[in-house]
Amino acid sequence: MTFFIDRRLNPKGKSLANRQRFLRRARAQIREAVQKSLKDSGVADIAKGRKIRISTQGTKEPRFRLDPKKGGKRDFVLPGNKEFITGDQIKKPPSGQGGGSGKDAATSGDTEDDFEFTLREDEILDIFFEDLELPNLVRTTLSEVPSQHWKRAGITTSGSPTQINLIRTMRNSFGRRLALKRPTLAEIKALEEDIALLEGKTAAAGEDARLLALKVELERLNSRRKWIAFIDPLDVRFNAFTEQPQPTSQAVMFCLMDVSGSMGEREKDLAKRFFVLLHLFLKRRYEKVDIVFIRHTHDAQEVDEQTFFYSRQSGGTIVSTALDKMLEIQKERYATADWNIYAAQASDGYTQSGDAKRCVELLETELMPICQYYAYIEILDEREMEVFSSEEAGAELWRAYRMVAENWKNFATKRIAKPADIFPVFHELFRKQETA
Amino acid sequence: MTAPLFTEPEWSFETLDRVLKAVEEIAIQDLKLDIYPNQIEIISTEQMLDAYSAMGMPLMYHHWSFGKLFAREEGLYRAGHIGLAYEMVINSHPCISYLLEENSMTMQTIVIAHAAFGQKHFFKNNYLFQQWTNAESILEYLAFAKRYIAACEERYGHGEVEAVLDSAHALMDQGVFRYRRPPRPSRARVLEKQRRRLEHAEEDYRELWRTLPQGAEPPPPDRNSWDIEEDEMGVNPKLPEENLLYFLEKYSPTLKSWQREILRIVRHLAQYFYPQRQTKVMNEGAATFVHHTIMHMLYEKGLLTEGAIFEFLASHTAVVFQPEFDDPRYSGLNPYALGFAMMSDIRRICEEPSEEDRLWFPAFAGTGDWRGVLKNAWANYRDESFIEQFLSPKLMRDFRLFALADQADAAVLNVSAIHDEAGYRRVRSTLARQYDISEAGPNIQVTGANLKGNRKLFLEHRMHRGVPLHAQLRSQVTTHIERLWGHDVALEEIAGD
Numbered sequence: 001m002t003f004f005i006d007r008r009l010n011p012k013g014k015s016l017a018n019r020q021r022f023l024r025r026a027r028a029q030i031r032e033a034v035q036k037s038l039k040d041s042g043v044a045d046i047a048k049g050r051k052i053r054i055s056t057q058g059t060k061e062p063r064f065r066l067d068p069k070k071g072g073k074r075d076f077v078l079p080g081n082k083e084f085i086t087g088d089q090i091k092k093p094p095s096g097q098g099g100g101s102g103k104d105a106a107t108s109g110d111t112e113d114d115f116e117f118t119l120r121e122d123e124i125l126d127i128f129f130e131d132l133e134l135p136n137l138v139r140t141t142l143s144e145v146p147s148q149h150w151k152r153a154g155i156t157t158s159g160s161p162t163q164i165n166l167i168r169t170m171r172n173s174f175g176r177r178l179a180l181k182r183p184t185l186a187e188i189k190a191l192e193e194d195i196a197l198l199e200g201k202t203a204a205a206g207e208d209a210r211l212l213a214l215k216v217e218l219e220r221l222n223s224r225r226k227w228i229a230f231i232d233p234l235d236v237r238f239n240a241f242t243e244q245p246q247p248t249s250q251a252v253m254f255c256l257m258d259v260s261g262s263m264g265e266r267e268k269d270l271a272k273r274f275f276v277l278l279h280l281f282l283k284r285r286y287e288k289v290d291i292v293f294i295r296h297t298h299d300a301q302e303v304d305e306q307t308f309f310y311s312r313q314s315g316g317t318i319v320s321t322a323l324d325k326m327l328e329i330q331k332e333r334y335a336t337a338d339w340n341i342y343a344a345q346a347s348d349g350y351t352q353s354g355d356a357k358r359c360v361e362l363l364e365t366e367l368m369p370i371c372q373y374y375a376y377i378e379i380l381d382e383r384e385m386e387v388f389s390s391e392e393a394g395a396e397l398w399r400a401y402r403m404v405a406e407n408w409k410n411f412a413t414k415r416i417a418k419p420a421d422i423f424p425v426f427h428e429l430f431r432k433q434e435t436a
Numbered sequence: 437m438t439a440p441l442f443t444e445p446e447w448s449f450e451t452l453d454r455v456l457k458a459v460e461e462i463a464i465q466d467l468k469l470d471i472y473p474n475q476i477e478i479i480s481t482e483q484m485l486d487a488y489s490a491m492g493m494p495l496m497y498h499h500w501s502f503g504k505l506f507a508r509e510e511g512l513y514r515a516g517h518i519g520l521a522y523e524m525v526i527n528s529h530p531c532i533s534y535l536l537e538e539n540s541m542t543m544q545t546i547v548i549a550h551a552a553f554g555q556k557h558f559f560k561n562n563y564l565f566q567q568w569t570n571a572e573s574i575l576e577y578l579a580f581a582k583r584y585i586a587a588c589e590e591r592y593g594h595g596e597v598e599a600v601l602d603s604a605h606a607l608m609d610q611g612v613f614r615y616r617r618p619p620r621p622s623r624a625r626v627l628e629k630q631r632r633r634l635e636h637a638e639e640d641y642r643e644l645w646r647t648l649p650q651g652a653e654p655p656p657p658d659r660n661s662w663d664i665e666e667d668e669m670g671v672n673p674k675l676p677e678e679n680l681l682y683f684l685e686k687y688s689p690t691l692k693s694w695q696r697e698i699l700r701i702v703r704h705l706a707q708y709f710y711p712q713r714q715t716k717v718m719n720e721g722a723a724t725f726v727h728h729t730i731m732h733m734l735y736e737k738g739l740l741t742e743g744a745i746f747e748f749l750a751s752h753t754a755v756v757f758q759p760e761f762d763d764p765r766y767s768g769l770n771p772y773a774l775g776f777a778m779m780s781d782i783r784r785i786c787e788e789p790s791e792e793d794r795l796w797f798p799a800f801a802g803t804g805d806w807r808g809v810l811k812n813a814w815a816n817y818r819d820e821s822f823i824e825q826f827l828s829p830k831l832m833r834d835f836r837l838f839a840l841a842d843q844a845d846a847a848v849l850n851v852s853a854i855h856d857e858a859g860y861r862r863v864r865s866t867l868a869r870q871y872d873i874s875e876a877g878p879n880i881q882v883t884g885a886n887l888k889g890n891r892k893l894f895l896e897h898r899m900h901r902g903v904p905l906h907a908q909l910r911s912q913v914t915t916h917i918e919r920l921w922g923h924d925v926a927l928e929e930i931a932g933d
Contacts, residue, residue, distance in 0.1 A: 004449055005477040008537055014486045015506045021598070022503030051511075059504055062606055062912035064878045064897075064905055071844045072902030077867040079769060080760020081838040081854055089848040090840070117507035118514070 022059070023123065029054040034119065034127045035423075053116040125280065151244045159238025172235035182228040183221040191218050250288035251372075252334045253278070254326050256345040257308065260297040260317040263348050267379040271346035272309050273422050274377055278344055279305075281430065290339075292329055298352075300325035319351040319397060320358040327366055336370050343367070344375045349395035356400035363401075368408045375429050376401050376413045385417035438738045447541040452476075455545050459553060462733050467726065467807060469557040472571065473530040476552060480537050485509055487524050487534060491709070494526060495578050497585040497701070499601050523547040527559040527712070529571040542747040545734070546727050554726030558719050561815045564711035574708060580630070581701040588694050600695050603916035604681060604702035611681030611706040614874050633693060676881035676896070680917070681706070683882045689891055690922025699920070713873055717819045721775015725810070728752060728776065758835065774835075778822070781831050782809055792829055824868035829860045839866040844903075878905055879932065891923040898932030905929065 023030060033052040068074045084090070119127075155168055191214060198211045255275050259268065282289045293308035294300055297315030300322040326343065334341060351359070368374065378398055394402070398413070405411045414425045441458055442451045456476070463469045479487070489506035490496035524534040533551040535544055559565050570577075589597045604611070677683045684691070685699040712719065731752075735745045758773040759765040782800075785793045786809060789801035800809045813822060838854040839862055853859030853866070869875055884894040895917070897905055910927065918925045 003475050004452060005475065006449075007477045007479045007483060007534075010483065012482060014483070015489055015503060017498045018489065018500065018503030018506060020503070021498060021500035021594070022507060024594075025500040025598075026504075059500070060912070061501055061602075062909045062916070063609055064880060064913050065909050066876075066878055066903045067906035068842065068903045069844055070907070071904050072899060073841065073843050074901060074903060075839055075841050075852065075866045076870055077769075077837050077839050077863055078761035079758055079835045079837055080762065080766075081836040082760075084838055084851045084854060086851055086854055086856070086859055088851040090851065091848055092842075092846075115508050115511065117511040 026054055026059050029059075030119070031127050034124060051116055051118050148243050148245055150241045153240045153242040155237045156240040157237060159240065163238045163241075165237045165239050168237035169231065169235050172237065173231045176232060176235060177228065177230070180228045183225055188218065188221055188225070191221065250290070250338065251340040251342055252290040252292060253282055254292050254294060254329075254341070254343040255308065256294050256296070256322045256326065256343065258297075258317060258319065258347040259295045259313050261314050262317055262350050263379075266381070267348050270379045270416055270419065270422065271377065273419060274346060274416065274426065275309070275344070277422065277426055290334070292326075294322050294325050294329075296322035296325070302329060317351050318355050319347060320355050320362060323359060323362045323367060327362070330370065340372050341370055342373050343371055344377065346377045346379060347397060349378045349380070349397045351397050353396065356396045359397065360400045360404055363404050363411075364407065368404065368411060372410060374408075374411045376411070377425070378413065378415045380415055380417045382417045385415065440741045440744070441545075441734070441739045442541045442744070443741055445540045445542070447539065447544050451541060452544060452548075455541075456548055456552070458734060458739055459545070459549050459730055462730050463549070463553040463726070466733065467729065468811070469553055469726070470561060471531065471553060471556040472560055474552050474556070475530045475532045476548070477532060477534050478537055479534045481513070484524065484534065484536055485513065491705070492524055492526065493578055494532065494575070495582055497582045498589075499605070500598065501605065523551040525551045525555045525559075527565060527569060527571055528574050531556045531559065531571075540747065542744040543751065545740075545744070546731060546748055546751065549727035549730040550723045553730070554723030555719060557726070558715070558722045558814050561811070562711070562715060562718070562818075563816055564714060564818055568711050569708050577704065581705075584630075584697060584701065588698065592694065597698070599919065600698045601702070603919050604699050606913050606916040607680050607684075608702060608706045609877055610880050611679060611703040612710045613679050613682070613707065615678070630697070633697070676883045678879075678881050679703070680880065680882060680895075684917070684920045687885065688921050689887070691920065714818045714820070717771040717775040717778075717871065718814065718817065718822050719775075720772045721779050722810075722814050724752075724756065724772050724776040725779035728780075760836070777831055777834070778826055779810060781828050782806055782813070782826060785828065790830070796828060819871035820868050823871060824865060827864045827867065829855070832860055832863055837863050837867065839863045875900060880927075893917070893921045893923065893925045895925060895927040897927060897929045899929055900932050902931065
């Protein structure tokens, strides 16, 4: 008897568990390969699955094998003889070529090649964001005034009637009734039936005494039932609740970007790449993260993601307008008690003269006290990068921000000149801190 | 004239059923094959890759090496470097064969004849499989192994389990009984024993003892059966032991009972695959011969269209293609080609023998009973003995086989024999020995263990004709043995024969 079974609809991904084990095993090699392959690719492509090539170091599976090249004798047979006759001598092919017998090359174990396989999108991101986290997130949420909520906290003997715990109460009552031997209804009923039976009969001599005894017994049981209550106040239990502080792990990220004319296509592109990366990272890392996009020229507006990244605007440059806008939105929607506030700003470093001072003022007095972290990314062209090779040198905004950075630990400034800088800078900014 | 079984290239369950009945009729009534009940499963490419990477088994415990294999095969397959096997057979009862959903109807017909009848007859009737493997219980045993290892991972952590499995896998080739028949407890007894072991461990568990600085782990129950001490004559009755995994499982001073159980699982698997490794040529040859014969009979009955038979011939030719040794495609003798050629040759010798054949194979040349001869061969031979017995001079000429003698320190290879009158026997026996896996693989034995002193374990590699172990692999595998043994391991290479 033969059966056909269609297995095609069976659940997929049977080997997923093996794949995860393999990725874990080859972690080091894979990470290296991924970093290398990400280095030159555009940010928009970063989240795509890709082929990587890793060496088999670390995932070798050694077995005992013979090594006939090192010693001893052996005989073997090959097909396809053309000109040889018995007694001929053939020069051995140079080692490493496989040569004489292809079988050896296949079995000698250490000739296993590097191999290539495809990593999926989530696996890539996992590896890329592996060591990164939003700085200071946990610490400050706990030090902030947290919101409260009620939490179950076991059972108590006092409380309001609405919180009565029936199961516990009844269990206690049952135990007590058993212990005190409270007569059950069934016992009393049986006794009453007996009495009724005896009363029904015309009393024979001697039965009277028994009837009397039964009646006394019934009396005793009934009174016992009365003084052993079915539910005693002692039995009653209530669900207890306590108030607990709840740490908020929601964060809001302000993305600020200069979109004015002085920001060329290239600068904007670099800034966008940085934000895209940031965006991916945040969406991935934390469940509840709001992102606010603010773009500015001489005037700042809050825009949606699409507009932020892909539309253009022209005008002058006043950086402080963006900071004002951020402050306004924060006051309106993101109370510091409930939200962790992060900000990232990208600019080419130029602003209307005198504005840098106002920016510093705003940051020092208003923004930095409420921000967990503020990252400033300055986008330069490569020539500028050489000129400003030292940290001190820089445009007006850079110098102003350097002052802020000296006063505030959670303020960071970085410079980017080419796409390849983005990943290292990003890594540096969001590196996991040893001590939180 | 009968109508062909199918005319369209797409398969459907109805045509599969029709084909299966037609094939079965020929297989059972004409070829008199004897098979377990069939269970044919249609699977997708991903599932085929799954099966590939899990040693060809439908269920398997989890290990990273399977994931690695899957990633590699998937990459090669997607890049178009390799095609997938059209089928896969599992030696179990009932016998499961997988058909790939992408196959055309002609391919499905070939595959049914090849896998569901050819290979299965071989599995059921060959003496090696009958003696050494247990088709009835393998699937249940695998289910048990998977559950058990998953439970261990949960209890002791992935890393711990992985370490044991890594080491056990490294010794898989040394984890079989070659010369003595392994004890074959029934499945029920295996499970019962396992259950009792677990219960014992759980009963022995005392929370109080756990907190003591020492003696946290209850002593392995095998401690009492440490009978590998030498007797008065200085001879140890249980040594040497060829099955390293068995030895470590029984006598390792450091392994915990769950680790021993994992070694046992890997050892059972190695033993299960051992006959397959010894019968590659015969197994594939038998299956190829059967599908070739059946396809032609179907065609003669008018059940296959011309198109189908051409498609079959194209695919069949590709399967039995044997590149010559200097061809860049050469990677050893193709077991399909050699096996199929030998079996077709047996049929030729039975039906139209030459004078030479009568001289070489007087027992069956010209008898016409090729079915009987083949069935006997399938039942009672393995690759090595089959080649030694049945490889004919004509085939050696066809394949142009020649034997080489290689000495490691010489600069040249000597042609010791070719396909001529003087060389037939030498070529044949050289080739036969090439297929003797006990000779092709290293012979490593446990020769002693110092249980009273430093607990050093002594291993010996008895070199066959002076061929040493691959040095780098040797040290890597020795590290694995040390991990399982828990103390130093000395591996000595001595001249064997």
